[in-house]
Amino acid sequence: MRALRALAMLVIIAACRDPAAPPPKRATxxxxxxxxxxxxxxxxxxxxxxxxxxxxxxxxxxxxxxxxxxxxxxxxxxxxxxxxxxxxxxxxxxxxxxxxxxxxxxxxxxxxxxxxxxxxxxxxxxxxxxxxxxxxxxxxxxxxxxxxxxDGVLRAKAAAIDPVCAAYLDITNAKSCSEIGWVIADSALASDRPRFKHACSLASNLCAN
Incomplete structure (x- = not known):
């Protein structure tokens, strides 16, 4: 019985304590x-x-x-x-x-x-x-x-296959060129030469100044 009363007192004391502080806010x-x-x-x-x-x-x-x-x-x-x-x-x-x-x-x-x-x-x-x-x-x-x-990493990967085509990755002022640039980079990383060559062919038109 005495043990039960002691346990009850511990529960009451714990309940009366201040709530735990929230974790520190992560800096934006x-x-x-x-x-x-x-x-x-x-x-x-x-x-x-x-x-x-x-x-x-x-x-x-x-x-x-x-x-x-x-x-x-x-x-x-x-x-x-x-x-x-x-x-x-x-x-x-x-x-x-x-x-x-x-x-x-x-x-x-x-x-x-x-x-x-x-x-x-x-x-x-x-x-x-x-x-x-x-x-x-x-x-x-x-x-x-x-x-x-x-950007430098991707250009180097593309230039290792075709330096002329790699230069298309430098052109960022045209949405269509940027989109085909993604294909150039992606195929260069995968060493997918047929896909890379096709993307470079498209870029020669889409990225023309």
């Missing part, structure tokens, strides 16, 4: 970049380095045709990272928005990174003082990661 991309911009160079470099997706996270994030280019992405990231660090050197007006195909304000790298992501994947892009930060941001658990330099 806007909040995160705002807290990083204008910090010292070492802090910026250290934080930008965390944006790189490791192989497991990369393969979990991108669509299957792009899973095999992680090593190329990692090399591009190493090359691009110092420029990202420099862009965040001063506090500026930062805006963010969802990353959608067809957005005319996307850089070539951002537009082609969309090809690597599943449809409706919740990626984001940012501008600093109205100028694009050339990266596509994705959530990886509690962290923000970034896809950068993928």
């Amino acid at each position: 991309l806007l909040e995160y970049l705002g807290s990083l911009a204008g910090t010292d160079p070492a802090t910026r470099a250290r934080e930008v380095a965390t944006w790189e997706l490791d192989r497991v996270s990369w393969e979990r994030t991108v669509v299957p045709p792009y899973a095999g280019v992680h090593a190329d992405y990692a090399r591009s990231f190493e090359e691009v990272a110092p420029r990202l660090v420099a862009r965040l050197a001063i506090r500026s007006a930062i805006t963010t928005r969802p990353h959608f195909a067809g957005d005319p304000r996307l850089t070539r790298g951002q537009a082609q990174a969309r090809w690597a992501l599943p449809v409706q994947f919740p990626s984001e892009v940012a501008e600093l003082d109205g100028i694009a930060l050339d990266a596509v941001f994705v959530r990886d658990g509690e962290r923000w990661r970034a896809i950068v330099g993928l």
